[in-house]
Amino acid sequence: MNYMIYFDKKTLSILWCIKRSGDKGTTWGYLRKKYGEDGANPILLESMSKELYTVTKDQNGKWIDFDNWNKIINADFRSLCTPKGNELLERRLFDFWKWIIPTIISIAALIVSALAA
Numbered sequence: 001m002n003y004m005i006y007f008d009k010k011t012l013s014i015l016w017c018i019k020r021s022g023d024k025g026t027t028w029g030y031l032r033k034k035y036g037e038d039g040a041n042p043i044l045l046e047s048m049s050k051e052l053y054t055v056t057k058d059q060n061g062k063w064i065d066f067d068n069w070n071k072i073i074n075a076d077f078r079s080l081c082t083p084k085g086n087e088l089l090e091r092r093l094f095d096f097w098k099w100i101i102p103t104i105i106s107i108a109a110l111i112v113s114a115l116a117a
Contacts, residue, residue, distance in 0.1 A: 005047050010039050012092065018054055019081040019089055025057065029075025042073045053085035 005011065014035055018026050031040035046066050048054045056064045059076035081089075 005044070005049070005051055005053070007088070010035065011044065012089070013039070014018055014040055014044070014079065014083055015053060015089060019086060020080050021080070025078040025080040027075060028077040028079065031079075032075070045079060047076075048085075049079065051084075052082055054079040055069070056080075107111065 013031070015030060017031065019033065028040070028042070028045055031045065034040070045054070045056070049056045049064070050066050056066075057078045057080075058064050059074045066079070
């Protein structure tokens with residue numbers, strides 16, 4: 001079954017957590033503990049791997065291909081962020097700063113012009 005991922009605040013937070021873990025990755029057990037069973041559920045984590053935002057290793061360190069696996073979930077599964085996931089996060093951060101910097105400049109200019117009048 002293929003699910004489409006919507007990147008809301010919690011899903012982005014999970015992806016940021018996976019990215020910050022670096023080369024060693026983050027375990028599914030840690031993600032469930034930090035974000036709760038509803039936030040970091042196996043369907044979301046599997047979908048992130050299927051859509052190549054992350055890649056996942058099993059408890060033995062072997063890469064998991066979610067198209068043909070035995071459907072047994074283990075808290076020791078470890079996810080790592082892929083370039084596609086990194087690009088999504090970096091683009092969102094860039095878009096945020098692209099909006100916030102002109103807004104701050106405009107507010108500062110408004111304050112200066114109000115004080116000058």
